[in-house]
Amino acid sequence: MSAFDYLLNGFATALQWQNIIFAFVGVLIGTVVGVLPGIGPISGVALLIPVTASLTSGLPPEAAATSAIILLAGVYYGAMYGGSTTSILLNTPGESSSVVTVLDGYPMAKQGRAGVALSIAAIGSFFAGLVSLIGLVFLAEPLSEVALKLSPADEFSLMILGLCALSGLAGKSVTKALMMTVFGLLIATIGLDNVSGVARFTFDMPELYSGLEFLTIAVGVFALGEVFKTILERDVNEGEIAKISRIIPTKEDLKESAGPILRGSLVGFFKGIVPGSGATLASFLAYLLEKKISKTPEKFGKGAIAGVAAPESANNAASGGAMIPLLTLGIPGTGTTAVLMGALIMYNVQPGPLLFEDHPTIAWGLIASMFIGNVMLLILNMPLVKVFAKLIETPPKYLIPMIVAISVFGVYAVRVSVFDLVLLLLCGLVGYFLAKNDFPMAPLVLGLVLGPMIENNLRRALTTSNGDFSIFIEKPVSLVFLIIAVLWITVPLIMKMRGKKVIVNEE
DSSP states (O other): OOHHHHHHHHHHHHTSHHHHHHHHHHHHHHHHHHHSTTTHHHHHHHHHHHHHHHHTTTSOHHHHHHHHHHHHHHHHHHHHHHHHHHHHHHSSOSSGGGTTHHHHHHHHHHTTOHHHHHHHHHHHHHHHHHHHHHHHHHHHHHHHHHHHTOOHHHHHHHHHHHHHHHHHHSSSOHHHHHHHHHHHHHHHTOEEOTTTOOEESOTTOGGGTTOOOHHHHHIIIIIIHHHHHHHHHTOOOOOOOOOOOOOSOOHHHHHHHHHHHHHHHHHHHHHHHSTTOHHHHHHHHHHHHHHHHOSOGGGTTTTOTHHHHHHHHHHHHHHHHTHHHHHHHSOOOSHHHHHHHHHHHHTTOOOSTTHHHHOHHHHHHHHHHHHHHHHHHHHHHTTTHHHHHHHTTOOHHHHHHHHHHHHHHHHHHHHOOHHHHHHHHHHHHHHHHHHHTTOOSHHHHHHHHHHHHHHHHHHHHHHHTTTOTTHHHHSHHHHHHHHHHHHHHHHHHHHHHHHHHHHHHHO
């Protein structure tokens, strides 16, 4: 079967009535998550994992997994749409990938063009979503076939590359990001060893024999961490919201935006494929590219429509591109895709090269649902711009109890364990203090998700080589992955050190 035939089968799955509802609910909640400052796509996806488990409890396992991942993916790319709203109206990014949109979005709003800016952001996001999905359709099968030929040593090295890629680009400090990665790998070892049956780091506590529940950690450090930040730091936005008048862009606006939308979509898609790049870096690169090639670069920062179109297209294309390494290689390139991967594993679905062979309904149903979801988002965002803008005014006294309630009931429902609730609270406090000191959370989640898989492939590789570690450098593919991983960490450090030397010499 060709990719087109598989996609048609995917649409047959995605167009089932329950999956259409799940896609709609996902993109709607995602837009709300993006609009509300501080929640972000990672927290939104983590919070909704237990909700999807309850909603799909009566369905067969394959159908439940398909519906759940359709909803969660909808939250992910829906949040990318919604993130522009606060950037444009309030001069406050809804999440990190919308930081660049502030530069020209808010000046446009002050000029009375807030509606046009929001519409162009929605149109750019829609087009970028289609570009990334077309790329996903044509790259998914070839990449899966290549990945199937990888040996255990190759897979181990590829996962190490994935960890280094995200660690090298997450947060302000590479050292702190690497520390969080190692911390994630360490807590992934808690529980009974799958091979020997030996208890590791359990301290004779029966609750720890099955390991730490991924959902508890993710919801704790992201969702409850934000709650503690809002309460303890009184982190409430009191900025003035710009007025929305005209929503439909003019022909001139569309003409000015067409090029930036196309270029931003391509930049975002290719950056999204690379593990660790993420939507934030993609939006920065798209913005800088537009400013570089513009005939009027002085307009940027003062309300240039290209300064909204390019980064918004890039961050949505990057979210679609990030699904490629997740689905085909089993390597989550961002914090949100790491949480999505954890959700798939909870449903006994292993992302990676065998996903398209073992679970084609889930893989192609998800891809097809993303096409449908993007259309829904455009229909939702254009006429309901003013409604979503009102959500920004939601007082924290209503928002915080809702987040806490979803967190507590969701985590408790998974294993019905009071221990998990205590762990949730502890993770929330740890997440708050770590984030306060600029320790990034995404590498921790990635280490927790990839840890068991890294250990499994390490053991398989050493079994075939009779315990000889040289197998990792004797196999050419494995060696290439390890070299790239080392360069990913060391090159930025060397460049940073050289930059400091130049500054010292100039002084």
